[in-house]
Amino acid sequence: MGxxxxxxxVPYEADITTALQRLRQDVFVRGDYIYRDGLTPEDRQASIERIRPALGPWVQRCREIAADLPEPKRAQYIEMAEQAERELLKSGMDTSQSEQKPQxxxxxxxxxxxxxxxxxxxxxxxSPKPKFGAISPFPRAKLIELFDSETPNHAxxxxxxxxxSLEKYVSRRWQGIYIIVYRDGSPDELFFAGCSGD
Structure with missing residues (x-):
């Protein structure tokens, strides 16, 4: 997926850690994230229906390949192919599993x-500096460079x-930044941005 x-x-809060955790909880409750493969049950079913006709021939081809293998490899190879077919077909029928979201x-x-x-x-x-799995403050010098000010507004x-313009700072995988957003010279919001997932 990439x-x-x-x-x-989000609304400004002086305690950035609290604001971050509140945002994370809100995103979790809203379900605004990708879970499993990101497919809806309908999309998953449609994908399985598209590949279903090829499964039988694929398993048969695996059996043919396995015929040249010594035992017990032959039996293991065939069992793996058949198990893969069963699991794939089962995942298409059992949409309840994909609906059981974490608590x-x-x-x-x-x-x-x-x-x-x-x-x-x-x-x-x-984290005070960019780090895996963490949000770090946007560098103050870069605020001036990008916004001609240390107090940028929402717009x-x-x-x-x-x-x-922020791409260089928000596209590092598994990292993020925050910027304090100002309105009429006072902190008004926090901006969080980053890049994650694979």
Whole structure:
């Protein structure tokens, strides 16, 4: 699937860690993340229906290949092919399994493992410098370079993000940044952005 970029504006909170954890909880409750393969039960069923006609011939070809293997490899090879066919067909029939979503962020992250959730849920904390699985502050010098100010507003940050000006900072896999968003000279929001998932 590849990594996915994500971004969020949330109300300002002086405690960035609390704001991040609140955002993560909100994203989890909304279900605004990719779970399993990202397919809906309908899409998964349609995919299986497309490949179903090829499964029988594929298993037969595996049996032919296995005929040249010594025992017990032959039996293992055939069993693996048949098991793969059964599992694939079962996953297409059992849509309830794909609907059973995790009950906590931690459970979700365990299930997704290296695939990630393609969301801020993959960021487990803050770090003063860019680090795997963490959100770090956008460098102050870069604020001035990009926005001619240390106090950018919502529209300026949104424009920089959408135009790709922040790409270098938000496209590092499994990392994210935050920027304090100002309104009339005072902190008003936090902007979180990053890239995760595989």
């Amino acid at each position: 990594a996915t970029g994500w971004s969020y504006f 906590s962020i931690e459970e979700l992250l365990q299930r997704q493992a290296a695939n990630g959730t393609h969301s801020v849920l993959d960021m487990v904390g803050l 300026e940050i949104e424009e920089a993000y959408e135009s790709g």
